[in-house]
Amino acid sequence: MYVCLCQGITDGQIRSAIQGGCCTYRDVRIALGVGTQCGKCACVAKQIARETLGEE
Template sequence: MYVCLCLGVTDHQIRDAIYEGCCSYRQVRENTGVGTQCGKCACEAKKLVRHTIHDV
């Protein structure tokens, strides 16, 4: 599922970024580019990062 339409970032890519070592929304953003264009996905992306980090 696409989380960020501007850059075509999927929930899988966000989870993978965390499994590969990102431990904050900021790092995920720097790694995937999520939320760096219109910013509409930021809220959803942050939520996903929070939940995924919690589960790791």
Template sequence: MYVCVCKGVTDHQIRQQVSDGARSWRDVREATGCGTQCGKCACFAKSVTREAVQEARAEADMGLAYAI
């Protein structure tokens, strides 16, 4: 789904940025331009980013648990 209509950024693109190493809203914003024009999407985009980062950390923790 489109999160930022102004820049054409989807939730999938935000999640992909996190998958590629972004760990903050600032990282996602700089990489995608999301939230840099009108700003109406910023609150929701931050939520999507936060959720994706939490999921990435949980996956990393699971990977460490299996490695032990």
């Protein structure tokens, strides 16, 4: 599922970034560029990041 249409980022990419070493939503944002344009995806992206971090 696409989370960020501006940058074409999927939920899977967010999860992979966290598994690959990102420890916060901020890290994911820097690594993928998610939420850096219109910002509409920030809430959902943050939620996915939080869920994924909580699962680990």
